[in-house]
Amino acid sequence: MGDDTTGLRAVPRPLEVELPRLRLVDRLRARWCRPVTLVVAGAGFGKTTALAQAVRANLLEPRGVDVWVTCGPGHEDAARLAQAILDALDSPSPDPGAPEVLAALRRRAPLDVCLLLDDVHEIPAGSPGAALLGAVARALPDTAHLVLSGRCAPGFPLARREAAGEVAAIGTADLAFSGAETAALARRFGRELPEDLNGWPALVRLSLTAGPAASWRYAAEEVLSSLTEPVRAALAALVALGCATGDEISTVSGTPVKQLEVPLVDRLDDGRYRAHDLWANLLPTDHLRDKAVEVLCARGDLAAAGRVVCRARDWELLARLAIELVRTTLSVLPWATAQRWLDAVPAQHADEPAFLLLRAAVVHARDFTDPSIDCLVDRACAQLLEAGDHDGAAVALGQAVITAHSRGDLVRLATVAHQAQRLDASTPVLRLLRHSVAAVVAELAGDPEQALVHLAQAPTSEVPQALAVSTIRFHVHCLSMCGRGREAAELAERMLDDDLARRHAAAARWFDGEAVEFHGSDADSTARGEFVARALHTVIAASFGDTTTQPFAEQDNPRDAVLACAAQAAVAVTRGEEDLARDIYKQHLARWPVDVKLAERHLRRFLTLGYVLSDELRERWDSTDLGPSHRRARAAGRAFLQARQGDLRTNLPEEHALCFLPLPWSVELAVRHAAAGRTTLGIWLADRVGPAVHRQFRELARDPGLAAGAAKLLATVPAPPEHPIGIEVIGPMRVTRDGVAVDAPQLRRVRVRQLLGLLVLRPVLGREQAVDLLWPDLDPASAARNLRVTMTHLRRLLEPDRAGGEASYCLRGDGDTIRLVRGGVLTADLWSFHELSDADQLSEAVALWRGEPLPDLIEECEAEIGHVRARYVQNLLALGELRLVSADPAEAWRLADRALTLEPFEPRAHRLALAAALRARNPQRTVETRARVLDSLRQLGVRPDPATEILLRQSVTGS
Structure with a gap:
């Protein structure tokens, strides 16, 4: 029963001079009783210190796990705030x-x-960060609590929870020292306070440190005057940085910092220091600003650097940060932070190039189709070039490239390419931009090979990631255009790590002749991206006999016109309308003749379609030096056309037939080969594609010229059953047809049930393995005969309507092995049980349990059945925990009890049962569950782990 229950991050350590206020700590510990606690007061009221004391009090007598996050600059961005919490x-x-x-x-x-969020005032109302906190607060799990501490109420509504009495509020009056606390603290220092400071904790503490004081400023100055010059410099550096390590403070102050023991300076658990904001009004930091910004930028904290600069109203420095923010983020700009900077910039500076560029990036982040982006970027670029800032101009052009790519705007890309010629190529960013834009121009001219020459010179390892990723994606595209699909896929897999890259790699491998699986949505980040993905996948879907009813509109540029042409032609061929497909290519070539290099190069992406459907393209490509992927596609087209002419000498690899030919063509090729005695392609296609192949076999069986080959394949390759078949082995064995349990005599045979159970349990079963398990006492010949007889009964059980002599679809015997054809029409509850692993599928997985699995094989497969039982127990507990956090403790307890019936010593089940009993406020059940936990621990002879100990301690009160 051992879980790690620690969860603290960067919690301030209460200062030695602070007096533990038990009344306040008790109120803050009560946060475990309400979903939300608000701690709201101005600067200097000890919010952070009081929370830290309450957190440490919880460590002494834990009621749960505390997790601390200090909000800061940049947390108005939802992704950044969520990442900090995670x-x-x-x-x-x-x-x-x-x-x-x-x-x-x-x-x-x-x-x-x-979850304790300190300094929540750093997250402004209306920001994405505030929206994220609002979403979390609205949907808090029943086992989670939220503490929000700041100078003002959080920037999202809590009215619904407040109306339900689910919000506890602690304010200024609660945080102020009482008269007794102030007096006790004064006695500890051996001093008196000559004036009433209204219980203001920071002022009381500082006044006692500095001696009698008539005012806050006097007390503060007394403290400052007692500090050595290096310590004062270090404090000023910390004020400038906000929160920093000793090394960072040393870098800014210019003096080594070993310890910084100054009033109103907290030391966090992770070793960093944080100065109270009240010091910011007393220490000059202007002379440290540049150094502080440099340290913050080196840390990668541009949001904090921007806050420092905005406070100082140093617009020249903010302009440099604005360009840096765009340079390092490009299409993933934290727009809420950028907008905050823009809001701070005075009107007289708003038209400076850096802020024009930042405004363009913000507009792009919100709506990349906004036509104002281009004007803003062009104005920024022109002004930066006029000022001789080629680095800044390169960033502006990078933003222009990203926006143009998002829109698929070829004209804009050409304009950007022309602008890039004015840049000096002396830095990695500028060199990359020059070469990548030149590559775009070459590709648009129909010369992807020249584009690759430029891309090979682009320094992607020395530039911001956002710009590098964009360039690498274009490199992948150009490799595919050159017929180097395998290289394109390897580059995408090696250099990129996102869903879009994986889909690009899969498409490149498919058009290289490798029949890979496709996963994930076809959607992309832009409208054109979605169009491209839809066209590519329409062509790929044709290989499986699938068509789309969604039309492809006529396109006004050759690149996209090719995509629409290929997609429409592939659909026409799949529907048996080959003449229409020829007309589609003829109309395309009439508008975009083969001499238009860009159009012709894009036609090669779907080379087999054009090779078969267009005599003009076939003649062109037969005399053209093509890349490896395109040569494979041409070979597939030639093999198909030769087969139509009776020449079957070419054996096309099965994968190439699937990838390069729409299904009607690949099946026709298989049928022609089958007539000559070669059924390999037909069998492979039926296994890989499924029922659509048999529909094509039957269609071609009506063609006199193809009937013989089609009939042979229909007799050799079994068709799927007409009704879905289900096998249930979790509990007494059942077989269903169309969801209805069958009462078949074969099920009354033990050996049939055992063989079927083995085939469900093991994907592939060796014949020798089967006879050794089921007939260990028989000689090999008798055992093999019994296996054949049992398999005959099993075939009749699974497919009673199949004609005699016809090969079974569900049960296959391949040489020395036997297997069930998994998926499609044949399902098994055990297969589903293993596949249903997501949180929203646990109920379905648990519902599959009807009793002990595979009871006929309990002796033969004890270990494997044990694994299934253990998986079921874990599913029960995972589902129980979900029920607990969704406020259903009664169901959570029942699920834990079911798990304990199977595994009486499972620690996780005991914890869940105890937590559910406590949450249900059921004293009798709590006492009984606690006794069961203690009895289990006694039998095992072990002590409870920290998590169990927390629950046991709570159960004493709960009972």
Whole structure:
């Protein structure tokens, strides 16, 4: 029963001079009783210190797990705030957002978890960060609690929770020292306070440190005057940085910092220092600004650097940061942070080039189709070039390229290419931009080989990631255009790491002749991206006999016109309308003749279609030196046309027939080969594609010239059953047809049930393995005969309507092995049980359990059946934890009880049962569950782990 229950991140350590205020700590500990706690007061009221004390009090007598996040610059960006919370929860995510935060909170169940957000005033109302917090607050799991601490109420509504009494509020009056606390603190210092400071904690503490004081400023100056010059410099550096390590403070102040022990300076658990904001009004920091910004930029914290600069109203420095922000983010700009900077810029500076560029990036982030982007970028670029800032101009052109790519705007790309010629190529960014734009121009001229020459010289390893990724994607595209699909796929897989890259790599491999699987949505980030993906996948879908009813509109440029032409022709061929497909290519070539290099190069992407359907293209490509992928596609087209003329000498690889030919053509080729005695292609296509192949076989069986080959394949390759067949082995064995259990005599045979159970349990079963398990006492010949008889009964059980002598579809015997054809019309509850692993599928997985699995094989397959039972227990517990966080403790307890019936010593089940009993506020069940946990621990002779100990301690009170 051992889980790690730690969850603190960067919690301030209460200063020695602070007096523990038990009344306040008790109120803050009560955060475990309400979903949301608000701590709102001005600067200097000890919000952070009080929360830190409450957190540490929880460590002494834990009620759950505390997780601390200090909000700061940049957290108005939802992704950045979500990532900070997920990091604190030890749940990193590649796509951070509210759903991921809520999922991470749920994963802490059955323990309660409290998320403390300090300095929440840093997240302005209306920002994406505030929206994220609002979403989290609205959907908090029942085992999660939220503490929001700041100088003002959070920038999202909590009215619904407040109306339900689910919000606890702590304000200025609660945080101020009482008279007794102030007096006790004064006695500890051996001093008196000559004036009433209204219980203001920071002022009381500082006044006692500095001696009797008539005012806040006097007390502060007394403290400052007592500091040495290096310590004062270090404090000023910390004020400039906001929050920093000792090394960062040393870099800015110019003096080594080992310890910084100054009043109103907190030391966080991770070793960083944080100065109270009240010091910011007393220490000059202008002379440290540039150095502080340099350190913050080196840390990668441009948002914090921007805040420093905005406070100082240094618009020249903010302009440099604006260009840096666009340069390092491009199409993934944190627009909320950028907008905050733009809002701070005075009107007289708003038309400076850096801020024009930043405004363009913000507009792009919100709506890349906005026509104002180009004007803003062009104005920024022209002014930067006029000022001799070629680096800044390169960033502007990078933004222009991203926007043009997003729109698929070829004219705009050509304009950007012309502008790029004015840049000096002395830095990596400028060299990359020059070469990548030149590559775009070459590709648009129909010369992707020349584009590759430029791309090979582009320094993608020395530039911002956003610009590098864009360039690499274009490199992948150009390799595919040159017929080098395998190289394109390898480059995408090696250099890129996102769903779009994986889809590009899969498409490149498919058009190279490798029949890969496609996963994920076809959607892309732009309207044109979606059009391209839809066209490519329409052509690929034709290989499986699938068509689309969604039309492809006529395109006004040769690149997209080719995509529409190929997609429409592939659909026509798949529907048996080959003459229409020829007309589609003829009309395309009439508008975009083969001499238009760009159009002809794009036609090669779907070379087999054009080779078969157009005499003009066939003649052209027969005399052209093509790339490897295009040569394979041409070979597929030639093999198909030769087969139509009776020449069957070419054996086309099965994968190439699938990838390069629409299904009617690949099946026709298979039928022609089958008539000559070669059925390999037909069998492979039927296995890979499924029922659509048999529909094509039957269609071609009506053609006198193809009937013989089609009939042979129909007799050799079994067709799928007309009705779905289900096998249930979790509990007493059942076989269903169309969802209805069958009462077949074969099921009354033990050996039939055992063989079927083995085939469900093991994907491939060796014949020798089967006879050794089922007939261990028989001689090999008798055992083999019994296996043949049992397989005959099993075929009749699964496919009773299949004619005698026809090969079975569901049960296959391949040489020395036997297997079931998994998926499609044949399903098994055990296969589904293993596949249903997502949180929203757990109920379905648990519902599959009808009793002990495979009861006829309990002796032969004990270990494998044990694994299934263990998986079921884990599903019960995962589902129970979900029920607990969704406020259904009664169901959570029942699920835990079911798990304990199977595994009485499972620690996770005991924790869930105890947490559910507590959450249900059922004293009797809590006492009984606690006794069961303690009895289990006694029998095992072990101590409870920290998580179980927390629940056991709570159960004493709960009972």
